[in-house]
Amino acid sequence: MNVLLPNSLAEACDFCAKQPDLIPLAGATDLLVHWPLRQAEHDKTYLDLSKLQELRTITWSANSLTLGALTTYWDVLQDPRAKSDFPLLIESARQVGAIQIQSRGTWAGNIANGSPAADGVPVLMAYDASVALTSKSGTRSVPLHEYYTGYRKSVRRSDELISAISIPLRRYDFAVFHKVGARRAQAITKIGLAMTRESAKPATWRVVANSVAATVKRCAAVENLLHAGAPIRKPEDFAAAIASDVTPIDDIRSTADYRRTVMARLLYHSLKGVSPAIS
Amino acid sequence: MIKTDVAPTLAGGPTLIPTDMPTTNRPMNMGQSMDDNTSRLDGVAKITGAAKYSSDMLLPNAVFARFVRCPFGAANLETVDDSAARKVPGVIDIEITPKACTYNGQPVGHVVAESPVAVNRALKALKLNWKKDSVKTSIRDTKQVGLLKGNAPDADVTIRAVYSTPVQTHSSLETHGGVVDHKGDKATVYASTQGTFSVRDGFGDALSLKGSDFEVVCEYVGGGFGSKLGGPGKELMLAAKLSQKLKRPAYVMCNRAEEHLDTGNRPSSVTSVWLSLKKDGSVVGGEVMTYGGVGVANGGGGCNVPSGRYTFANVNKSHEDVSFNAGGPRAFRAPGRPQGAFAEELMLDEAAAELGMDPLALKRKLAIDDVYREMLDQGAKLIGWGERKANGSQTSVMRTGFGVGIAGWGSASPGGNAEVVIHPDGSVESRTGTQDIGTGQRTTMGICTADAIGIPLSMVTVQIGRSSLPPGPGSGGSVTSPTTAPTMMNAATQARTKLFEVLARQGGDNAADFTVKDGVVLKRGEKFLSWKDACAKLPADGVMGSASTGDGGKGNSQGVQFVKVVVDCETGIIYPKHVIAIQSCGRVICRKTAESQIIGGVIQGLSYGMFENRILDRNVGAMVNPNLEWYKILGPCEMPHIEPVLWAHGQTGVKALGEPPTIPTAGALACAVFNAIGAPVRHLPLTPDKVLSALEGARS
Numbered sequence: 001m002n003v004l005l006p007n008s009l010a011e012a013c014d015f016c017a018k019q020p021d022l023i024p025l026a027g028a029t030d031l032l033v034h035w036p037l038r039q040a041e042h043d044k045t046y047l048d049l050s051k052l053q054e055l056r057t058i059t060w061s062a063n064s065l066t067l068g069a070l071t072t073y074w075d076v077l078q079d080p081r082a083k084s085d086f087p088l089l090i091e092s093a094r095q096v097g098a099i100q101i102q103s104r105g106t107w108a109g110n111i112a113n114g115s116p117a118a119d120g121v122p123v124l125m126a127y128d129a130s131v132a133l134t135s136k137s138g139t140r141s142v143p144l145h146e147y148y149t150g151y152r153k154s155v156r157r158s159d160e161l162i163s164a165i166s167i168p169l170r171r172y173d174f175a176v177f178h179k180v181g182a183r184r185a186q187a188i189t190k191i192g193l194a195m196t197r198e199s200a201k202p203a204t205w206r207v208v209a210n211s212v213a214a215t216v217k218r219c220a221a222v223e224n225l226l227h228a229g230a231p232i233r234k235p236e237d238f239a240a241a242i243a244s245d246v247t248p249i250d251d252i253r254s255t256a257d258y259r260r261t262v263m264a265r266l267l268y269h270s271l272k273g274v275s276p277a278i279s
Numbered sequence: 280m281i282k283t284d285v286a287p288t289l290a291g292g293p294t295l296i297p298t299d300m301p302t303t304n305r306p307m308n309m310g311q312s313m314d315d316n317t318s319r320l321d322g323v324a325k326i327t328g329a330a331k332y333s334s335d336m337l338l339p340n341a342v343f344a345r346f347v348r349c350p351f352g353a354a355n356l357e358t359v360d361d362s363a364a365r366k367v368p369g370v371i372d373i374e375i376t377p378k379a380c381t382y383n384g385q386p387v388g389h390v391v392a393e394s395p396v397a398v399n400r401a402l403k404a405l406k407l408n409w410k411k412d413s414v415k416t417s418i419r420d421t422k423q424v425g426l427l428k429g430n431a432p433d434a435d436v437t438i439r440a441v442y443s444t445p446v447q448t449h450s451s452l453e454t455h456g457g458v459v460d461h462k463g464d465k466a467t468v469y470a471s472t473q474g475t476f477s478v479r480d481g482f483g484d485a486l487s488l489k490g491s492d493f494e495v496v497c498e499y500v501g502g503g504f505g506s507k508l509g510g511p512g513k514e515l516m517l518a519a520k521l522s523q524k525l526k527r528p529a530y531v532m533c534n535r536a537e538e539h540l541d542t543g544n545r546p547s548s549v550t551s552v553w554l555s556l557k558k559d560g561s562v563v564g565g566e567v568m569t570y571g572g573v574g575v576a577n578g579g580g581g582c583n584v585p586s587g588r589y590t591f592a593n594v595n596k597s598h599e600d601v602s603f604n605a606g607g608p609r610a611f612r613a614p615g616r617p618q619g620a621f622a623e624e625l626m627l628d629e630a631a632a633e634l635g636m637d638p639l640a641l642k643r644k645l646a647i648d649d650v651y652r653e654m655l656d657q658g659a660k661l662i663g664w665g666e667r668k669a670n671g672s673q674t675s676v677m678r679t680g681f682g683v684g685i686a687g688w689g690s691a692s693p694g695g696n697a698e699v700v701i702h703p704d705g706s707v708e709s710r711t712g713t714q715d716i717g718t719g720q721r722t723t724m725g726i727c728t729a730d731a732i733g734i735p736l737s738m739v740t741v742q743i744g745r746s747s748l749p750p751g752p753g754s755g756g757s758v759t760s761p762t763t764a765p766t767m768m769n770a771a772t773q774a775r776t777k778l779f780e781v782l783a784r785q786g787g788d789n790a791a792d793f794t795v796k797d798g799v800v801l802k803r804g805e806k807f808l809s810w811k812d813a814c815a816k817l818p819a820d821g822v823m824g825s826a827s828t829g830d831g832g833k834g835n836s837q838g839v840q841f842v843k844v845v846v847d848c849e850t851g852i853i854y855p856k857h858v859i860a861i862q863s864c865g866r867v868i869c870r871k872t873a874e875s876q877i878i879g880g881v882i883q884g885l886s887y888g889m890f891e892n893r894i895l896d897r898n899v900g901a902m903v904n905p906n907l908e909w910y911k912i913l914g915p916c917e918m919p920h921i922e923p924v925l926w927a928h929g930q931t932g933v934k935a936l937g938e939p940p941t942i943p944t945a946g947a948l949a950c951a952v953f954n955a956i957g958a959p960v961r962h963l964p965l966t967p968d969k970v971l972s973a974l975e976g977a978r979s
Contacts, residue, residue: 235849
């Protein structure tokens, strides 16, 4: 394997501009797990960002929280303010792998890797996070729910790197994260769900599911149902909206049918009583 | 505090007096253990890495090899182009023989190189042209197994069902293989094995050396569970061949994928049954047809149902092994038993439901003896069986269920040898070549020696796991401690007697005048000499006791397990909450290691019941989860509170403990789930989708 080791973000962007097939590397937790199986990965060229410690930052401002691209799950777990202002970040970080993975894996890497089962992405999306993409020509911001274009595909150009994740500071009166895996730890998600409701008037719902589509998916039809205040009396009442929003598959971890069924039940039992329309 | 009952004794050992014991859990009727709380003598060495396993033997100048394996369930290797692989720096040799393969993982040759990295690169660079063939990947690809017809004419209830269990692959932390260091006229074999002496005797001409010219070493083994019995295995045979040829140490260890594919497994099973019962619960007739899924093997798929632990009148049994394109079975902790117990326990619970009986009452009635009945009564109290609700009566999302299963294991002692040497400096050495596969053999041998002589354990040094030591048994069939403990105690007693004889000769006394207590030598009950001073009177080479037999005692192992679960009926996820595992095992040598064995058996049984499943691609026969990421094993977060309960009941001597605690667990778990949701899940593993399907079936 070939590894490039830039000393600064500018140098990293130079490398990206020159070699469009570079693979950025932060915690490498996904790459290393599959390394023995994916022999084809061995001959690729990697851009190791580990020396760019200026990207390992947690910055609170009046309006937002900004996570540098090298910020790990563990960094957020240790942050004194994160638990009160963004509790879903804490809940999801605790369920990513084990402590070893949490201390190496980065939030930005979770986004960049593009797995539909990513556990960090749903909560970021539910908090309306945006991604800062930096290249030699500057930095642009993309809402996370518009970042993915298909299975492991995104709007990130090959000359761009994720440099930061920005999460707006808002007031939420409802927030929940569910992860259903084969086990309670060290298991990839079969179906995951992150939901928030902003307390502003009118309330804004964000419903994000993972492992049920080609990408982590914001569920517009479910959100519309909630915004419309449609009466929901049983899990099956979400079925049409779920069918519109997600396209789960049968794979080694679960079946499409199981994922749809459990998604409806997670929605119903999480929301029952939260909204007068759902009882 | 529960009073002790029968105190089994080991012949040749000291008199044992039953006592109440301080405890964190609940020993029942348990005779005094020789040792209550000693941690493993090699525990610190193991957790600090000082203990060297065979896989740690990275010897200077070693070569490394791996097999080239078939990637499909059935394929013909037609052409081989190894030109690029031979150019990989560090490659020494490549040998591949084109042939037709019948399972994923079947070796067709090997690559040997200067480093593991070079081996892997060469494997990657090989261009092998495989022509795939059609495959069969399960029992049901060959056998149409349906419900059996028939019923007993005088029956009040007849149940019919088909149960199945998956292949459980071996997942020892240390994979199969080892290192052979051939120096021309001598050799050392570092083997990860359950049979030091079967490795020694199994090389044939592969080393071109007499057995006395090489030594097999396996001081530490990272688990075996049956898969490392039966000689050197193909990995060590390859290492022997390469080391002899190259006159360099040769290292051949499987990686995790190879471990899943080609080192044996617990075979799958399908059990079709009809069972007729009277209203009082007596079984008056039935038929059981079992199938064992043995991959490419021709046998070894036995499924132990009926188990003989329940009284079944007029129940006929037939069995057939079914071959298909997958790696074959090997012994796996209680071969044939957990799959049989799963079907048997769940079918009885289904019968009880049909009869409107409490399944505990039914099992209590059908159990073959009063030991089981007493254990069932005691276990029911400990788990809180009185809180059990009728099957399917709960309507909440989270539903609680209780289940119970029973286990049995015979008594065997294949024979072995042991030596105990008392040195003039007071140190004591106990020696047996038997290996420790992780169960605590080194510790129990030390305790047996110390207990028989009457000295503190700290004075004893234990040597095990070498073929130059006195031959001992292979670790299979739960015979290791039942064989080695009485033999070691016998040897220790003989060594002590020889010490007394030396003391008697020097003082004009009788050897019978002497005893040892707490490290002090007594003469006619009075303090005579400290242990060290007494030993100082020995000749320079000390005294040695040796034995090849010991009194194994009488009786078999029996056990019952109660499982309490909570089932989330929205997601289908099962949460085991509490397991009571009552186990009789005769004389307890070390309570901590004995309880550890029981807890381990329960964990492995729950893992079998909830997670483990070899999944084969139906189209090409390749295993799709040959790793521990996708082949799930029970994790710490899933483990319930497990209470081991040691129970002495009429046995004397040390009895089997390795295998019986894993027999009933999956069956008891399935019964608990049935109780919680009101519908049986008849196919392991009990995954959430099956639980939800069973619930849907019950609703419809």
